[in-house]
Amino acid sequence: MAELAADTILRVEGLKKHFPVRRGLLQRVVGSVKAVDDVSFSVQQGRTLGLVGESGCGKTTTGRMILRALDPTAGQVWFRQSDGQVVDMAALRGAEIKQARRDMQMIFQDPYSSLNPRMPVMDLIAEPLRARGWTRPDCESRVAELMDLVGLDARMIRRYPHAFSGGQRQRIGIARALALKPSLIVADEPVSALDVSVQAQILNLLQALQQDLGLTLVFIAHDLSVVRYLCDQVAVMYQGRIVEQGESEALFTAPRHPYTATLLQAAPAPDPHVPWMQDIDETETEAGDTTAPVELVDGTTAAGGCAFVPRCAHATDLCRQQGPILMPGSTRESQVQYGAAHLAACHHQDELQLRGI
Ligand SMILES: Nc1ncnc2c1ncn2[C@@H]1O[C@H](COP(=O)(O)OP(=O)(O)OP(=O)(O)O)[C@@H](O)[C@H]1O
Ligand SMILES: [Mg+2]
Structure with a gap:
């Protein structure tokens, strides 16, 4: 059994989900989509973690694995049940999953299609x-x-x-x-299908409920403005990985990954209205209709080095050759200013002076 810090309700460790990619008449497996690729984070009791990133970066897949609505390819999901027992959601079977799920629930993006009209x-x-x-x-x-x-x-x-x-x-x-x-709620873009005027009402409701009921929230969003309002901590995902993670305020005022800075500067994009993939057959995905990295069977990846290189204004040869690790800044200044809990996966996080909001 894993140790969870006393104030922690959820710890995700090395979580991966690789979907097979099939091609041709015989639907041979030619590779895999790394929808979620080695994601780790923890959430303290009664706090809110924002999981942010553009469409297809693996947010819903991560959320669904937390609830074990989807089986992980690898990794652990340590969860403290209301009876105090700590379980690994990824390793549970049958009735045990049902038992643990009593304490966790999901709220979905589209209130039109997620409710049975009959x-x-x-x-x-x-x-x-x-x-x-x-x-x-x-x-x-x-x-x-x-x-x-x-x-x-x-x-x-x-x-x-x-x-x-x-x-x-x-x-x-x-x-x-x-x-x-439940003690934990995974809210998957709960307001992005709603009118702006109604969004604030639902966010207020979620916040009030969280405070009154002591809920812990994993809040999935692609709109950072929503996240700032609601979340204590934020994890930014890009192509299946977390590229920056930290306390909300630190991340918004002093981003350390160029992708986060891009998200902060971007005007809220129109919602792609991607439906919840509850019952999608894993064999249905064709190669090419995904933005997640596809790894071919021989182990070569579509992009070497840092996945953000093609869109990064600061990329160097080092970035093209070597994938960066999620870690705190190494200068004394960055440690004092942001604390060791502010992590970024960027070789140049100490040098870049990125603009926050
Ligand atoms: N059942 C599946 N079979 C194959 N590929 C899948 C499946 N579900 C998701 N994917 C792929 O995994 C990647 C991550 O998908 P996911 O739905 O988690 O993204 P997301 O960040 O929630 O995106 P959005 O903001 O559009 O909801 C995408 O490239 C998607 O095409
Ligand atoms: Mg999604």
Whole structure:
């Protein structure tokens, strides 16, 4: 059993997910997409970690592996259950997974497609309770309580999803996620499908719930402005790896990786509306329809050295030859200013004077 620091609820170590890439009539495996490639981070109880990066960088895949909705290729996901027991989600089987999942839930990006249109709100929110044997009257009073908690009128309990606005549907999704009183929530771009005016309401709700219920949150986003508002810590992902990680404020005011600086300067991009890949067959992906690095079977990678080189204004020969490791800055100044908890995977992190916001 792993040691988890007393204040830590989740520690992900060396997490990888490689999807097979198939080609041709016989669908032979010709390589793999390294959707998530050696990701490690921890989250303390009651805090929020933002997982940020552009479309296809592996955020959802990471989130789904935390809940073991997807089997990792390698790595561990240490999680402290509400009974105090520390388990490795990646190594659990059958009933053990179900048991551990009681304490963790996921909120999805698209409140339109993640709710079954043929189920009334009562059944949608009560589904996880029913699955655990709750009686109908018990479900009904718990659902009314949950609707109240997320700011929905409990008189609408018999209505169907189409009667609700996008923001209200996301509230239904949140109520459903809270039904079993989880301690950890992975929120996968919970506001990016919503109108800007509604986004703030849902973010406020999540923040209030987190404080009132002592929830720990892993918040996935591609919009950094949202993350700054909500998150204590941020991990920036690029092509399946974490390229920068640190306390939110340090990362926003003094980014140490050129990619983070690019994200900070970029205006919020239109949302690609990538659906949640719940039931996608792993064999369906064709080579070429991915932005994650594809490794061919003989072990050669599409890009040598640092993966960010093609887009980096500061790249040198060293960057082209050698992949950088995620580590703290080595100068005394950087250690004092940012603390050892601020890590970047960039050979030149000490020299670059990147602009924060
Ligand atoms: N079931 C699958 N089979 C094959 N490849 C997959 C599968 N699921 C994801 N991928 C690939 O893994 C990579 C990471 O995908 P993921 O959905 O985790 O990205 P993301 O960061 O959540 O992107 P977005 O912001 O668009 O939601 C992508 O290149 C994607 O094409
Ligand atoms: Mg995603």
